[in-house]
Amino acid sequence: MRPHDILLPIASGLCCKPGGFHIDPVRPVERAVITHGHSDHARPGHGAVLATQQTLDMMRLRYGENFAGSTQAIGYGETLRLGDTTVTFHPAGHVLGSAQVAVACGGIRIVASGDYKDAPDPTCTPFEIVPCDVFITEATFGLPVFRHPDAAGEVRKLLDSVALFPERAHLVGAYSLGKAQRVIALIRQAGYDAPIYLHGAMEKITAYYAERGVPLGELRPVKGVKKADLAGTITLAPPSATSDLWTRRFPDPLTAFASGWMRVRARARQRGVELPLVISDHADWDGLTATIAATGAGEVWVTHGQEDALVHWCQTKGLAAQPLDLVGYGDEDEDVGMPAAESEAAEA
Amino acid sequence: MNRFAALLDRLAYEPGRNAKLRLLVAYFREIEDPDRGYALAALTGALSFRHAKPALIRALIAERTDPVLFGLSYDYVGDLSETVALMWPAPTRAHANSPPPCGEGACPGLDPGSGVGVHNGSPSSGRPHPNPLPQAGEGARPASGETIASELSAEVSPGHNNPPPPTLTEIVTTLHSLGKAELPAQLTRWLDELDETGRWALLKLVTGALRIGVSARLAKTAAAALGDKDPHDVELIWPGLAPPYLELFAWLEGRGPQPVNRDPAPFRPVMLAHAVEDGDFAAMNPADYIAEWKWDGIRVQAVSGVNEHGDTAVRLYSRSGEDITMSFPDLLPSLRLPGAIDGELLVLREGRVQSFNVLQQRLNRKSVTPKLTRDYPIHLRAYDLLGDGDEDLRTLPFAERRARLETFIARLDDPRIDLSPTVAFDDWDGLRAARRDPASAGAGLDADAVEGVMLKRRDAPYLPGRPKGQWWKWKHDPHIIDAVLMYAQRGHGKRSSYYSDYTFGVWTAADGGDQLVPVGKAYFGFTDEELLQIDRFVRRNTTEKFGPVRHVVHEPDQGLVLEVAFEGLQRSPRHKSGVAMRFPRISRLRWDKPPRDADRLETLERMLKAEAPGPEKAAAGGH
Numbered sequence: 001m002r003p004h005d006i007l008l009p010i011a012s013g014l015c016c017k018p019g020g021f022h023i024d025p026v027r028p029v030e031r032a033v034i035t036h037g038h039s040d041h042a043r044p045g046h047g048a049v050l051a052t053q054q055t056l057d058m059m060r061l062r063y064g065e066n067f068a069g070s071t072q073a074i075g076y077g078e079t080l081r082l083g084d085t086t087v088t089f090h091p092a093g094h095v096l097g098s099a100q101v102a103v104a105c106g107g108i109r110i111v112a113s114g115d116y117k118d119a120p121d122p123t124c125t126p127f128e129i130v131p132c133d134v135f136i137t138e139a140t141f142g143l144p145v146f147r148h149p150d151a152a153g154e155v156r157k158l159l160d161s162v163a164l165f166p167e168r169a170h171l172v173g174a175y176s177l178g179k180a181q182r183v184i185a186l187i188r189q190a191g192y193d194a195p196i197y198l199h200g201a202m203e204k205i206t207a208y209y210a211e212r213g214v215p216l217g218e219l220r221p222v223k224g225v226k227k228a229d230l231a232g233t234i235t236l237a238p239p240s241a242t243s244d245l246w247t248r249r250f251p252d253p254l255t256a257f258a259s260g261w262m263r264v265r266a267r268a269r270q271r272g273v274e275l276p277l278v279i280s281d282h283a284d285w286d287g288l289t290a291t292i293a294a295t296g297a298g299e300v301w302v303t304h305g306q307e308d309a310l311v312h313w314c315q316t317k318g319l320a321a322q323p324l325d326l327v328g329y330g331d332e333d334e335d336v337g338m339p340a341a342e343s344e345a346a347e348a
Numbered sequence: 349m350n351r352f353a354a355l356l357d358r359l360a361y362e363p364g365r366n367a368k369l370r371l372l373v374a375y376f377r378e379i380e381d382p383d384r385g386y387a388l389a390a391l392t393g394a395l396s397f398r399h400a401k402p403a404l405i406r407a408l409i410a411e412r413t414d415p416v417l418f419g420l421s422y423d424y425v426g427d428l429s430e431t432v433a434l435m436w437p438a439p440t441r442a443h444a445n446s447p448p449p450c451g452e453g454a455c456p457g458l459d460p461g462s463g464v465g466v467h468n469g470s471p472s473s474g475r476p477h478p479n480p481l482p483q484a485g486e487g488a489r490p491a492s493g494e495t496i497a498s499e500l501s502a503e504v505s506p507g508h509n510n511p512p513p514p515t516l517t518e519i520v521t522t523l524h525s526l527g528k529a530e531l532p533a534q535l536t537r538w539l540d541e542l543d544e545t546g547r548w549a550l551l552k553l554v555t556g557a558l559r560i561g562v563s564a565r566l567a568k569t570a571a572a573a574l575g576d577k578d579p580h581d582v583e584l585i586w587p588g589l590a591p592p593y594l595e596l597f598a599w600l601e602g603r604g605p606q607p608v609n610r611d612p613a614p615f616r617p618v619m620l621a622h623a624v625e626d627g628d629f630a631a632m633n634p635a636d637y638i639a640e641w642k643w644d645g646i647r648v649q650a651v652s653g654v655n656e657h658g659d660t661a662v663r664l665y666s667r668s669g670e671d672i673t674m675s676f677p678d679l680l681p682s683l684r685l686p687g688a689i690d691g692e693l694l695v696l697r698e699g700r701v702q703s704f705n706v707l708q709q710r711l712n713r714k715s716v717t718p719k720l721t722r723d724y725p726i727h728l729r730a731y732d733l734l735g736d737g738d739e740d741l742r743t744l745p746f747a748e749r750r751a752r753l754e755t756f757i758a759r760l761d762d763p764r765i766d767l768s769p770t771v772a773f774d775d776w777d778g779l780r781a782a783r784r785d786p787a788s789a790g791a792g793l794d795a796d797a798v799e800g801v802m803l804k805r806r807d808a809p810y811l812p813g814r815p816k817g818q819w820w821k822w823k824h825d826p827h828i829i830d831a832v833l834m835y836a837q838r839g840h841g842k843r844s845s846y847y848s849d850y851t852f853g854v855w856t857a858a859d860g861g862d863q864l865v866p867v868g869k870a871y872f873g874f875t876d877e878e879l880l881q882i883d884r885f886v887r888r889n890t891t892e893k894f895g896p897v898r899h900v901v902h903e904p905d906q907g908l909v910l911e912v913a914f915e916g917l918q919r920s921p922r923h924k925s926g927v928a929m930r931f932p933r934i935s936r937l938r939w940d941k942p943p944r945d946a947d948r949l950e951t952l953e954r955m956l957k958a959e960a961p962g963p964e965k966a967a968a969g970g971h
Contacts, residue, residue: 144413145421145434147544157354164374165367243838243896245887247845254367255844263434263544264425265360270895272844274361286438309420316414 035114054097093127095178139305372570385592575600612653617812873933
């Protein structure tokens with residue numbers, strides 16, 4: 001048996017024939033194994049869904065009770081037999097509940113890591129190296145220019161700016177699921193204890209994080225707050241909202257954006273960001289290469305992102321590597337998965 | 349250096365002047381001497397050392413990275429210094445027998461044995477290339493990178509026995525004395541020691557291109573604000589100061605006396621005029637004023653003085669006090685008499701003033717070649733005298749200064765320096781007529797270079813800044829066209845949620861009938877209320893989006909006509925329309941006008957011919 005007999009990329013996603021399931025399918029399938037709750041990976045309409053409890057909860061929050069025919073929760077470290085395969089979930093460190101899926105069959109182990117990061121994150125279980133024969137890795141930041149600094153230092157920049165410009169409102173663009181809560185947790189860790197304001201689009205998911213015991217301090221909806229009262233405050237909002245009509249409710253807003261893309265100046269300038277914060281929920285180049293090495297995999301499949309550079313790197317290290325042409329996965333920071341109307345609609 | 353880098357990083361993204369000032373003042377307050385002094389020097393362009401060439405930086409990175417990875421990265425980032433700053437590999441350890449990077453339990457969330465075991469225990473798994481180059485991003489994270497990375501190059505865990513990053517002072521003073529041959533090794537050491545932002549700032553500094561949108565003037569204003577001083581006072585003593593400005597900061601912080609400017613040719617803060625409005629004339633008596641032409645050149649202060657050794661020092665200052673002496677060496681020999689002239693820099697050919705477009709060829713040049721000074725001969729047209737020898741004339745009334753100026757220029761008797769003539773007039777209507785037709789009112793063939801008239805009170809002393817009721821400028825009416833809004837772009841800072849930058853076009857004949865061709869871009873001139881109206885129009889009439897740019901509907905019957913005012917036109921091969929406007933702004937919104945009735949490119953072509961018939965040909969043809 002070869003690795004491609006176990007997992008094969010097809011139009012609907014990564015298909016496991018011997019196990020009778022798909023991983024993160026982009027079209028409705030009978031049985032779906034889902035790595036994490038971001039909308040490009042967790043879609044509604046599947047027959048049966050296997051995922052962590054948190055991922056299932058997030059899907060329910062977003063799509064409603066009937067997002068799938070049936071669901072089954074699985075914990076980190078738990079193994080399940082599916083068809084001729086065994087499937088084990090391991091923490092991916094990307095967002096709350098995110099998992100790598102290890103599929104073993106006929107003596108071969110393949111790890112589909114989904115989105116992952118090996119940097120510390122107070123809002124989720126740390127990433128775990130899973131030894132394997134084939135490692136499927138994302139490549140969102142798969143260029144050596146992407147090296148994410150210590151996130152606490154980036155949050156320090158934000159708090160320094162709040163101290164220097166107490167009459168301005170600081171708007172932090174951050175993806176609603178994961179990044180926003182991580183930024184809030186980091187702000188709290190840095191000792192800032194004033195209320196933090198939230199854009200309407202992230203209230204529900206943030207409340208869910210708080211329920212799960214992630215310490216986020218006092219949070220308030222920004223809706224209905226008087227303009228003058230927002231001076232000197234911090235508000236978290238989806239990235240697209242920070243450059244829209246919605247910002248006119250703030251006094252002299254200063255726009256920050258928490259994203260790995262902020263490492264590249266042209267990207268930050270293009271968005272009109274005044275305070276780029278290089279905080280990413282994806283592994284950076286050093287993280288990707290170190291992780292690939294540590295899994296001991298002799299073969300690497302590279303999906304969504306900058307596949308070319310990472311494939312090249314693997315090859316120079318004597319690893320068999322190939323890009324996996326999966327479509328339908330984007331980086332959430334790029335607003336791809338976000339309906340254009342979301343921010344304007346959230347105004348109401 | 350990391351603190352200076354953080355400042356540059358923040359300044360580079362900050363669009364607002366006041367916010368930039370705040371960042372600078374906070375930096376000067378927090379950072380100690382001499383680092384902050386060298387920072388001020390870097391921001392004011394007062395540092396001099398041998399700059400590194402891009403080729404050197406390219407060579408340094410090529411030695412350290414895989415060419416394919418560098419190529420992909422450079423393509424993506426688009427800027428050499430930034431690419432190098434970001435992908436510069438973590439320094440390699442000097443000794444091969446150092447303890448393993450993961451030796452102190454620094455592997456959170458990871459069983460150190462797990463990855464290693466599988467890899468080493470599986471003979472069939474891929475082995476790293478036997479003799480690879482050390483590469484960028486060779487697993488800087490000690491935790492999981494060990495298996496492959498440690499075989500290639502042991503690395504340093506952050507903050508572990510690394511040398512401290514260099515200070516700005518260390519970098520500046522070292523660069524100052526460094527020989528050319530030593531530069532690559534020194535630069536490498538620093539790049540190893542700094543983080544991404546530090547490397548970016550270092551590379552900007554050593555290549556001599558900060559380009560972060562902070563003028564020397566703004567940096568000095570920030571220094572002044574540190575001690576609640578008037579920026580003029582800093583400007584006045586500036587020529588006598590040198591990095592790292594210990595005396596200056598001591599004075600600003602109240603720890604020392606005000607430094608004395610021992611410069612024999614100091615700058616004097618300039619006096620500026622208000623724009624006169626029609627309603628102002630009722631309260632003004634024509635007999636109280638002297639009128640002159642307002643020349644379309646560069647305001648300049650030409651100062652000549654003798655130092656304690658008896659040597660003559662000559663300097664040219666811009667109106668903000670920047671020393672621009674080196675840009676106009678051809679004028680310096682003419683400034684033989686000690687004194688301070690306030691006047692206009694112009695290019696004269698055969699006694700005729702050339703247009704501003706021609707003068708522009710002399711501005712912002714790195715090197716002034718003999719060809720440049722020959723083809724664009726510089727001239728000073730004097731209109732005020734602030735100092736005569738050692739005597740300060742600024743407290744005298746303007747009429748007296750004018751008389752002293754006339755004597756001074758006559759004594760100087762130099763073809764490169766002449767007197768700006770006064771314009772005779774009896775009443776405001778008479779002056780209005782002269783302004784409308786400078787050629788018949790004495791400006792003669794130079795009338796094209798006149799952009800209006802200046803009115804100066806006879807009894808006005810020379811006061812710094814823009815004092816009320818002393819000097820007035822009465823400019824020509826601007827050119828006006830009706831153009832169609834084509835694209836709108838979001839602004840910056842406070843305007844980041846508004847579509848406030850507008851590209852507009854006029855009609856021109858094309859193969860498939862008339863079409864609009866962009867002729868300019870404007871982002872001011874409108875009121876706040878008008879901005880809201882345009883913003884609403886843009887949002888409702890967007891046909892396409894490209895990042896922050898919106899394509900706005902512009903059809904013959906559908907679209908928004910903008911009345912655009914501008915000061916002048918010049919030919920421009922860089923614009924599709926072939927013309928470029930000077931100082932364009934939105935003067936009115938023409939909701940009443942259908943786009944089909946907007947102006948045509950031919951109108952601009954005609955204006956262009958009327959504007960500058962001679963000089964354009966001369967400039968284009970060369971000599």
